[in-house]
Amino acid sequence: MLSIKRVPTVVSNYQKEETGEAAAAGGCGRNCLKSCCIQDARLPLYAFKRGEKVGGKELPLLGCKKHPVDFLDSLVLGEWEDRMQRGLFRYDVTTCETKVIPGKYGFIAQLNEGRHLKKRPTEFRVDKVLQPFDENKFNFTKVGQEEVLFQLEASNDGEAQFFPNVPIDVENSPSFVAINVSPIEYGHVLLIPQIFECLPQRIDHASFLLALQMAAEARNPYFRLGYNSLGAFATINHLHFQAYYLALPFPIEKAPTKKIAKLSGGVKISKLLNYPVRGLVFEGGHSLEGLANVVSEACICLQLNNIPYNILISDCGRQIFLLPQCYAEKQALGEVSAELLETQVNPAVWEISGHLVLKREKDYEEASEANACRLLAEVSLSEERFQESHCSCFSSHCIG
Ligand SMILES: [Zn+2]
Secondary structure, eight states: OOEEEEOOOOOSTTOSOOOOOOOOTTSSSSOOSSHHHHTTOEEEEEEEOOOOOGGGOOHHHHTTOOOSOOHHHHHHHHHHHHHHHTTOSSSOGGGSOEEEOSSSSOOEEEEOSGGGSSOOOEEEEOSOSOOOOOTTSOOGGGSOGGGEEEEEEEOSSSSOEEEEEEEOOGGGOOEEEEEOSSOSSTTOEEEETTGGGOOOSOOOHHHHHHHHHHHHHHOOTTEEEEEEOTTTTOOOSSOOEEEEEOSSOOHHHHSOEEEEEEOTTSEEEEEEOSOSSOOEEEEEOSSHHHHHHHHHHHHHHHHHTTOOEEEEEEGGGTEEEEEEBOHHHHHHTTOSOHHHHHTTOOOOHHHHHTEEEESSHHHHHTOOHHHHHHHHHHHBOOHHHHHHHHHHHSGGGOOO
């Protein structure tokens, strides 16, 4: 079994060893999301307008244009800032230094020393993309209610709705938006689909559609969602997406592409060109649902083939990057240079997209395009394996 000691980043203030303290009266004393504490809990609920065919228009024509009231956007940021005021984050991300690395890609480097503190080693199996949910490991039902910002769902009556204070209907499998207590940017949140279903970290159609709907509903081009599979630097095996605001283009979004297929539903599939990590780009289609289905099929195929991958959702849910990777595999096989390992940078979705979160001042000072490319080159599948991976998943329209 390939297994390495990893130092996962803490995403919740409750992600630590169980203290073994006796349960306090009125719950376990941690105000968590389990049956001990959930009965009387209330949270805001945002219900977005269900994804119809957007007036029959092709999605690309809609653009990320500003809406008069971008309610979801304001809700995420308002609630996030409230949690910052309440001191729930482990450090102040707004003081982290960021710079654009000179060069053709425009990699963005951030010095984030706080993210790495108070680490605890965890055995994490990195050679299996699909692993069952393990109730005994940290999962999002163990976070404190104060870390949850609101519930998110599709509206039943065709209009977006907001309820500031509603009970949590555990039976109805609500999806939650929560803070990441180790943010890497402003507004860093987690989307946890159907939290009480305790789904393992794997893509399914409905959850992926929810992520696209959140991106579309936020209507803010700076807001991107990301996903890391197991084996591609997910640190928690409980289904979740990450999201944050970055007021810069990600280098991957600027990379040239070559079209390899256009599907009957209008979805265009391209491959990245001249980018250090090989990957596919999915765009267009007649509905968000159609686009979500194509991408989730591809993800499910990668999962079944045990190929770890990362996803970046850009352009308000209309552009999706799918990046199979093999860094953890190389790491386990001892094929990654000591120099790269020393940086302890885990190449997850943000790093692969070109936003490098560096843990040591030295690496930040010395950050260069060459260094970034060296790291990302280790992440990428070889041309041969990349072809294999997407041919097995898109055999019907595989073009060399
Ligand atoms: Zn509790």
